[in-house]
Amino acid sequence: MRFFDIHPVNLVKALSMALELSINGMSRHHWQTAMICKKIADQISMNATEQRTLVFAALLHDIGAASSWDERQKIQQTDTFEKRSLGAHAEAGYLLLKDSPQLGYLAQSIRYHHDYWCGGNKSGLKGSQIPLVSRIIHLADRVQILIHHNQSIFAQREKILESIDRSSGIVFDPLLVKAAHEIMQAESFWLDLVNASYYENFFKTLDVYGSVRYSSDDAIQIANIFAKIIDKISKFTAHHSRSVTKTAVFLAKLEGFSEDDVKSMEIAGLLHDLGKLAVPNAILEKPGKLTAEEVVIVRQHTYYTYRILEQIDHFEVIAQWAAYHHETLDGQGYPFRIGGKDLSLGSRILAVADIFVALTETRPYRESLPKQKVQDIMTNMVKQNKIDGNVLKTLFDHYDDAVLLVDTRLAVKENERFA
Ligand SMILES: [Fe+2]
Ligand SMILES: [Fe+2]
Ligand SMILES: [Fe+2]
Structure with missing residues (x-):
C-alpha cells in the first residue's frame, strides 16, 4: 500500500483553492476567512487542537456551495449580511463531509457556520450551544x-466595525465581537488581509499542525468527495468523473500498472476535472455552440487541476496524469502544449478514457454514440497524432466490457442536483 506523508495544511489549502476558482483566477474568500479566524483564535487563547479544526473548517466552510455559481455569488454578496437565507450550503457542506474518515471532524463546525447567536435557527441551537468554531x-x-477589494482597506475599517457591532448579540457572539474589535485596532490586521504575498507566510505558520500519513485509500476517499462536487457542476455530466475513473482504472490494469499505480490512477481520474469549478455552470450547460471566449474559459480547467494538485505532497505524478487529459501527442493540446515525448502512459490512458466516456455518455442533444461511431472518431484521432494508438487498441480489444463502466443515465433531475 502506498502512503503519502501529507501536511494536512497543504492538502486543505489546495482543496480550498478549488472552491475559489472563478473566470479570472482565484478569489480568496476562504483564505481570508481562515486568517481572520486564526487571529480571533489567538486573541481568545484557543488551544492548538481547536485552532486546527477552526482553520481547516474555515478553509473549506463553503464547500457545500462549490458546485453552484449562483449559490457562490449569493453567499458572498454584502447585502445578504443580515439575511437568514444562507443555511442551505452549510447543511450541504455538512452532508458532503460527515461520513469522511479524514475530514468528517470538520462537518459539524461547517454545518452551523450561519447560525445566529440569538437563535431561531433550523438547528434549534442558540448562544453557546452553537459550536465555538462555527461562531468564529x-x-x-x-x-x-x-471587504471591497477595490477600495482602501482603511477607508472601510469603521464601516465594517459598525456592521459587526450592530449585529453583536443577534447574529454574532458578543464576546467574539469584542475580541475581533480588539484585534481590528491593529493596522497589521487589515494589511495582512489584503497583502497577497503574506498568505504563504500565513500557511507556513500552520506547519505546526504537523503531517499525517494518508494511504492511497484515504486519498481516494477524499478525491471522491471532490468528484461529487465536480460532477454536480453540470447536470449533463452528472456521472462523468466517476465513469472516467472506472475506465482509466480498467485500462491501467490492462496495461500492467502496479496495484499502487492503479490507485493513483483512481485518484487522478476522480480529480481530472477539478478545475471545472472555474467554469460557470451556464457555460458548461449552454445548449448551443460556445463562443471563442467561452471556449477559452472552459479550457482553463486543466490548468487549475494541475496548479491545485501539484501543491499536495507527493501528488506530482497524479497531478500530471489528471491534468494532461487534453494534451495531445502532436503538442497542440492544452493548456501546456506538451508533446508526445513528455506524455507518460498514465496521462495517455486518462486522455483516452476521458474521450471514450464523453462519446459514450448520453447528452441532452444526443444519445450515447454507437460502437462503430466511437471507433471511427477515436481511430481518426490516432491518425492525427492526438491520442495513443496502443492504449486505444487495448480499449477496443475490451470494448464491450469498457462500455459497461460508463454511466449513461442522462443527468440528474434539477431538484435532486443541489439537494
Ligand atoms: Fe463563506
Ligand atoms: Fe457560508
Ligand atoms: Fe476535461
Missing part, C-alpha cells in the same frame, strides 16, 4: 464579505 467562522466570514 460565522463572524470571520461576514467580515470578509464586507
Whole structure:
C-alpha cells in the first residue's frame, strides 16, 4: 500500500483553492476567512487542537456551495449580511463531509457556520450551544464579505466595525465581537488581509499542525468527495468523473500498472476535472455552440487541476496524469502544449478514457454514440497524432466490457442536483 506523508495544511489549502476558482483566477474568500479566524483564535487563547479544526473548517466552510455559481455569488454578496437565507450550503457542506474518515471532524463546525447567536435557527441551537468554531467562522466570514477589494482597506475599517457591532448579540457572539474589535485596532490586521504575498507566510505558520500519513485509500476517499462536487457542476455530466475513473482504472490494469499505480490512477481520474469549478455552470450547460471566449474559459480547467494538485505532497505524478487529459501527442493540446515525448502512459490512458466516456455518455442533444461511431472518431484521432494508438487498441480489444463502466443515465433531475 502506498502512503503519502501529507501536511494536512497543504492538502486543505489546495482543496480550498478549488472552491475559489472563478473566470479570472482565484478569489480568496476562504483564505481570508481562515486568517481572520486564526487571529480571533489567538486573541481568545484557543488551544492548538481547536485552532486546527477552526482553520481547516474555515478553509473549506463553503464547500457545500462549490458546485453552484449562483449559490457562490449569493453567499458572498454584502447585502445578504443580515439575511437568514444562507443555511442551505452549510447543511450541504455538512452532508458532503460527515461520513469522511479524514475530514468528517470538520462537518459539524461547517454545518452551523450561519447560525445566529440569538437563535431561531433550523438547528434549534442558540448562544453557546452553537459550536465555538462555527461562531468564529460565522463572524470571520461576514467580515470578509464586507471587504471591497477595490477600495482602501482603511477607508472601510469603521464601516465594517459598525456592521459587526450592530449585529453583536443577534447574529454574532458578543464576546467574539469584542475580541475581533480588539484585534481590528491593529493596522497589521487589515494589511495582512489584503497583502497577497503574506498568505504563504500565513500557511507556513500552520506547519505546526504537523503531517499525517494518508494511504492511497484515504486519498481516494477524499478525491471522491471532490468528484461529487465536480460532477454536480453540470447536470449533463452528472456521472462523468466517476465513469472516467472506472475506465482509466480498467485500462491501467490492462496495461500492467502496479496495484499502487492503479490507485493513483483512481485518484487522478476522480480529480481530472477539478478545475471545472472555474467554469460557470451556464457555460458548461449552454445548449448551443460556445463562443471563442467561452471556449477559452472552459479550457482553463486543466490548468487549475494541475496548479491545485501539484501543491499536495507527493501528488506530482497524479497531478500530471489528471491534468494532461487534453494534451495531445502532436503538442497542440492544452493548456501546456506538451508533446508526445513528455506524455507518460498514465496521462495517455486518462486522455483516452476521458474521450471514450464523453462519446459514450448520453447528452441532452444526443444519445450515447454507437460502437462503430466511437471507433471511427477515436481511430481518426490516432491518425492525427492526438491520442495513443496502443492504449486505444487495448480499449477496443475490451470494448464491450469498457462500455459497461460508463454511466449513461442522462443527468440528474434539477431538484435532486443541489439537494
Ligand atoms: Fe457560508
Ligand atoms: Fe463563506
Ligand atoms: Fe476535461
